[in-house]
Amino acid sequence: MESPLFLAGFERIKGFERAMAPEQMIEELKNLVDEGKVRVDEDSLQTFGKDWTKIHEPKPVAIVFPKSTEQVQSIVKFANKHNIGLVPSGGRTGLSAGAVATNGEIVVSFDYMNQILDFSPSDRTVKCQSGVITEQLQDYAEQQGLYYPVDFASAGSSQLGGNLSTNAGGIKVIRYGMSRDWVSGLKVVTGNGDILELNKDLEKNNTGYDIRHLFIGAEGTLGFITEATMKLTRQPTNLTVLVLGLSDLTNTMDVLQTFQQQIDLTAYEFFSHQAMGHVLAHGDVQAPFEGEAPYYALLEFEATSDAVMDDAMALFEKCVEEGWVVDGVISQSETQAQNLWRLREGISESIAPHTPYKNDISVVVSKVPQFLQEIDAVVTEHYPDFEIIWFGHIGDGNLHLNILKPADLAKEEFFEKCLQVNKWVFEIVEKYNGSVSAEHGVGLTKKDYLGYTRSAIEIEYMKGIKRVFDPNNIMNPGKVIDL
Amino acid sequence: MESPLFLAGFERIKGFERAMAPEQMIEELKNLVDEGKVRVDEDSLQTFGKDWTKIHEPKPVAIVFPKSTEQVQSIVKFANKHNIGLVPSGGRTGLSAGAVATNGEIVVSFDYMNQILDFSPSDRTVKCQSGVITEQLQDYAEQQGLYYPVDFASAGSSQLGGNLSTNAGGIKVIRYGMSRDWVSGLKVVTGNGDILELNKDLEKNNTGYDIRHLFIGAEGTLGFITEATMKLTRQPTNLTVLVLGLSDLTNTMDVLQTFQQQIDLTAYEFFSHQAMGHVLAHGDVQAPFEGEAPYYALLEFEATSDAVMDDAMALFEKCVEEGWVVDGVISQSETQAQNLWRLREGISESIAPHTPYKNDISVVVSKVPQFLQEIDAVVTEHYPDFEIIWFGHIGDGNLHLNILKPADLAKEEFFEKCLQVNKWVFEIVEKYNGSVSAEHGVGLTKKDYLGYTRSAIEIEYMKGIKRVFDPNNIMNPGKVIDL
Numbered sequence: 026m027e028s029p030l031f032l033a034g035f036e037r038i039k040g041f042e043r044a045m046a047p048e049q050m051i052e053e054l055k056n057l058v059d060e061g062k063v064r065v066d067e068d069s070l071q072t073f074g075k076d077w078t079k080i081h082e083p084k085p086v087a088i089v090f091p092k093s094t095e096q097v098q099s100i101v102k103f104a105n106k107h108n109i110g111l112v113p114s115g116g117r118t119g120l121s122a123g124a125v126a127t128n129g130e131i132v133v134s135f136d137y138m139n140q141i142l143d144f145s146p147s148d149r150t151v152k153c154q155s156g157v158i159t160e161q162l163q164d165y166a167e168q169q170g171l172y173y174p175v176d177f178a179s180a181g182s183s184q185l186g187g188n189l190s191t192n193a194g195g196i197k198v199i200r201y202g203m204s205r206d207w208v209s210g211l212k213v214v215t216g217n218g219d220i221l222e223l224n225k226d227l228e229k230n231n232t233g234y235d236i237r238h239l240f241i242g243a244e245g246t247l248g249f250i251t252e253a254t255m256k257l258t259r260q261p262t263n264l265t266v267l268v269l270g271l272s273d274l275t276n277t278m279d280v281l282q283t284f285q286q287q288i289d290l291t292a293y294e295f296f297s298h299q300a301m302g303h304v305l306a307h308g309d310v311q312a313p314f315e316g317e318a319p320y321y322a323l324l325e326f327e328a329t330s331d332a333v334m335d336d337a338m339a340l341f342e343k344c345v346e347e348g349w350v351v352d353g354v355i356s357q358s359e360t361q362a363q364n365l366w367r368l369r370e371g372i373s374e375s376i377a378p379h380t381p382y383k384n385d386i387s388v389v390v391s392k393v394p395q396f397l398q399e400i401d402a403v404v405t406e407h408y409p410d411f412e413i414i415w416f417g418h419i420g421d422g423n424l425h426l427n428i429l430k431p432a433d434l435a436k437e438e439f440f441e442k443c444l445q446v447n448k449w450v451f452e453i454v455e456k457y458n459g460s461v462s463a464e465h466g467v468g469l470t471k472k473d474y475l476g477y478t479r480s481a482i483e484i485e486y487m488k489g490i491k492r493v494f495d496p497n498n499i500m501n502p503g504k505v506i507d508l
Numbered sequence: 509m510e511s512p513l514f515l516a517g518f519e520r521i522k523g524f525e526r527a528m529a530p531e532q533m534i535e536e537l538k539n540l541v542d543e544g545k546v547r548v549d550e551d552s553l554q555t556f557g558k559d560w561t562k563i564h565e566p567k568p569v570a571i572v573f574p575k576s577t578e579q580v581q582s583i584v585k586f587a588n589k590h591n592i593g594l595v596p597s598g599g600r601t602g603l604s605a606g607a608v609a610t611n612g613e614i615v616v617s618f619d620y621m622n623q624i625l626d627f628s629p630s631d632r633t634v635k636c637q638s639g640v641i642t643e644q645l646q647d648y649a650e651q652q653g654l655y656y657p658v659d660f661a662s663a664g665s666s667q668l669g670g671n672l673s674t675n676a677g678g679i680k681v682i683r684y685g686m687s688r689d690w691v692s693g694l695k696v697v698t699g700n701g702d703i704l705e706l707n708k709d710l711e712k713n714n715t716g717y718d719i720r721h722l723f724i725g726a727e728g729t730l731g732f733i734t735e736a737t738m739k740l741t742r743q744p745t746n747l748t749v750l751v752l753g754l755s756d757l758t759n760t761m762d763v764l765q766t767f768q769q770q771i772d773l774t775a776y777e778f779f780s781h782q783a784m785g786h787v788l789a790h791g792d793v794q795a796p797f798e799g800e801a802p803y804y805a806l807l808e809f810e811a812t813s814d815a816v817m818d819d820a821m822a823l824f825e826k827c828v829e830e831g832w833v834v835d836g837v838i839s840q841s842e843t844q845a846q847n848l849w850r851l852r853e854g855i856s857e858s859i860a861p862h863t864p865y866k867n868d869i870s871v872v873v874s875k876v877p878q879f880l881q882e883i884d885a886v887v888t889e890h891y892p893d894f895e896i897i898w899f900g901h902i903g904d905g906n907l908h909l910n911i912l913k914p915a916d917l918a919k920e921e922f923f924e925k926c927l928q929v930n931k932w933v934f935e936i937v938e939k940y941n942g943s944v945s946a947e948h949g950v951g952l953t954k955k956d957y958l959g960y961t962r963s964a965i966e967i968e969y970m971k972g973i974k975r976v977f978d979p980n981n982i983m984n985p986g987k988v989i990d991l
Contacts, residue, residue: 147761147874228904229870230943232961234970238721278630332813387712391630421711460713478715487717489976
């Protein structure tokens with residue numbers, strides 16, 4: 026059967042020039058960007074060749090720092106010509122090895138594409154180059170009296186292009202959605218070297234396939250995002266935090282449902298007693314109340330008026346009467362709210378010394394308690410000496426599973442056992458129709474496990490899509506799927 | 509160059525059987541669905557062969573009514589085997605001829621796939637077959653104490669599958685987004701006859717390309733949506749409506765921006781003095797206030813407390829002081845709110861007797877005034893006897909342009925002149941980087957104008973995607989793009 030796709034339309038690169046020596050190739054690469062914007066020193070190769078996942082050994086041939094979409098385009102055309110892979114590099118905070126170069130690729134760093142290009146107050150949109158850092162966007166929004174609501178621990182270094190390529194979520198998803206939901210336009214360079222301007226910053230535009238949404242979450246495997254127009258919203262008012270002690274895991278769902286009927290929660294987070302224990306032991310954070318509970322929920326909402334505060338108190342009392350909640354505390358000031366947040370946000374740092382195994386998984390909200398208990402049971406049965414730390418964005422069905430290395434167990438042995446844990450966890454994820462990667466993406470780390478969430482035929486369609494945008498498999502090759 | 513896509517993975521149909529007589533084919537089709545669920549009588553062919561666009565002559569060979577995803581799958585496999593096109597048919601309320609069968613296709617009606625399959629209170633999701641009617645979903649949500657917020661004039665007949673295939677918007681987009689934003693899972697049958705379960709109803713799932721978003725807005729050209737899991741939200745509280753008279757078109761933007769800084773608007777609609785004139789002349793609706801203004805804005809918000817109402821009044825006063833607003837009225841009850849809405853919602857019906865030319869276009873919000881004035885100017889210059897009626901979802905940059913046929917002008921002549929108007933309008937749309945179809949989709953009506961919004965190379969990529977999912981061009985052939 027003929028394939029009309031490959032006959033029509035695209036400017037196609039015929040054959041590869043494979044013969045060129047690396048030195049000569051790098052000289053040619055230097056012509057495509059500003060002076061000094063190609064680096065081959067070992068320090069740069071090591072630094073820009075990896076993200077926060079540390080298990081892969083970086084082996085890029087060069088790091089290139091474009092300053093414009095057109096420079097990115099020439100790099101992509103160059104890579105097609107020389108049949109060399111390109112790895113996109115943003116803030117390098119990824120946790121799935123989506124931005125590691127282990128195989129002689131050229132790393133394309135967006136560090137010098139960090140300009141905010143335009144702001145429109147009526148549209149409440151801001152056009153950014155993809156190297157803009159999340160916090161830079163948040164601060165800029167605040168200066169305009171507005172708010173960029175996507176927020177997470179790595180906001181100080183993660184870049185917008187990376188956030189969009191992994192569709193980053195974070196702590197406010199229950200109210201504000203994922204990064205995806207804040208994109209009104211994208212400029213991308215496809216694997217064919219075409220520049221596409223997707224959706225033109227429009228709020229409403231129903232003119233065929235929404236290619237914008239295809240690039241969001243694609244981890245740079247279809248092309249690279251070079252600019253994004255992001256929506257902003259009004260600043261939240263009087264954010265107020267409730268921390269509740271829950272008598273039982275299933276009560277987290279009852280409490281969520283009860284509050285959601287009346288109040289627009291901006292966060293619904295969860296952590297176990299063990300998790301809080303580490304935070305309290307680690308620093309100068311205070312317990313929320315005297316009593317203890319096996320699980321805790323952190324709720325945040327805008328107390329826009331006394332009426333909302335009254336509602337919240339009435340709902341809290343209902344939860345106590347029902348026996349779902351054993352104790353609780355509510356913030357009376359911004360400082361108190363921030364302190365309560367530290368109970369949740371301090372967890373990762375407090376357990377870091379224990380070399381934790383980490384996994385980022387999700388199921389539909391209603392299945393969280395059963396799902397969590399099943400994983401708990403299987404891990405405890407086989408490895409009773411493993412300490413399991415649960416926390417996460419339970420209002421979105423997103424759990425962060427952390428298992429601490431017993432002090433007397435060698436790292437290598439622990440990691441080996443964790444591979445076995447992976448298998449159990451992902452089998453349970455599959456059984457519950459969940460996701461092997463709720464918000465960290467697939468990259469290299471989850472690639473072999475993709476089949477637990479996406480069907481074989483879905484993965485074939487993903488490959489078909491990849492071939493349309495990147496037929497030579499130049500863009501972040503080997504990440505997410507293999508061709 | 510070889511095309512690995514067409515070698516791998518898919519169950520491929522080798523060659524077509526074209527020789528079969530239509531009667532024999534229809535007999536075979538009958539075996540695929542329940543008894544009596546294939547119709548070939550002229551009435552059915554006429555009724556199910558078209559949507560609300562009346563200009564195309566329906567010519568389907570048969571109408572088939574599947575009851576399950578599996579039946580849809582067998583119909584798609586059958587269509588591939590016989591190389592016959594399939595046209596999806598929902599509530600047939602489309603305005604872009606996305607669901608007309610003019611070329612001997614089989615129409616696949618979803619009228620008998622109208623079951624609500626599941627509801628989860630903790631997840632606040634409801635799983636529907638794609639033939640569920642919008643209002644049926646809205647009512648069901650209300651019975652559960654929840655809310656499905658996507659709403660528009662045709663909600664009483666439009667079906668969910670059609671809404672999703674055109675990514676329908678409507679009157680609450682400024683707060684609640686488009687249909688797209690309420691989909692947590694889709695079941696589809698691709699043009700290859702594969703069943704895909706997309707996103708598994710998860711809130712967070714970053715595992716590769718989001719094929720769900722590709723099917724939303726694809727107008728059935730990649731495959732047919734058979735089931736959708738839709739999110740619900742809490743019911744709004746005390747919806748309150750403000751109608752403001754605006755001294756000038758550009759003030760609509762100032763007023764919008766002023767209110768949005770403090771209040772979450774659930775609607776920001778707009779209509780001209782002429783538009784309101786038709787509504788007032790047409791029925792028993794009252795003018796909102798004594799004075800007149802060239803343009804009107806309708807704002808809706810949740811008056812959750814007295815504090816919000818005080819805020820709204822203060823903002824209104826600010827707008828008056830600034831000279832943006834000449835007069836205004838605020839609803840004090842649900843009935844008053846509904847009556848004010850009639851000023852906006854009655855427009856389409858009131859101008860219907862004037863055989864209006866209709867166009868559904870959008871630009872970024874900030875460009876609306878300039879854009880509108882430019883179109884006004886060019887139409888008035890060439891056709892001074894044409895009455896132009898503007899209204900729309902101005903908070904989303906979405907305008908409905910209506911031009912009334914002068915009473916003494918023959919229909920044919922009017923339609924001919926409107927084709928010329930189309931060209932001017934779309935050239936201005938292109939100049940302003942807007943969309944030729946904000947929410948009605950492309951179908952047949954806008955296909956020839958797609959290039960005013962999507963670049964030639966983007967359209968090539970769309971064709972590439974189409975070939976991955978529907979290589980034999982079976983699914984709604986000729987709509988949106990030609991292969």
